[in-house]
Amino acid sequence: MADLLAPGGTVVVDDFTPATGRPPTHDGGPDTARLHWLTHPALHTTELRLAPDLATLVGTLRHTDDR
Numbered sequence: 016m017a018d019l020l021a022p023g024g025t026v027v028v029d030d031f032t033p034a035t036g037r038p039p040t041h042d043g044g045p046d047t048a049r050l051h052w053l054t055h056p057a058l059h060t061t062e063l064r065l066a067p068d069l070a071t072l073v074g075t076l077r078h079t080d081d082r
Contacts, residue, residue, distance in 0.1 A: 017057035020076040033070040
């Protein structure tokens with residue numbers, strides 16, 4: 016995905032249940048989908064809680080000197 020973004024470009028990934036702890040878990044194990052985006056080396060990503068049962072992840076492509 017990062018290869019498709021222009022510098023400073025934004026990616027939005029929705030339909031997550033809000034994380035309740037660190038590290039985030041899903042079905043008793045690490046939430047690998049959420050962690051993929053939150054720890055992606057090319058992105059600055061944060062989780063936004065939209066409702067008590069809904070969250071989205073928003074990531075911005077890092078500048079090449081930030082990687």
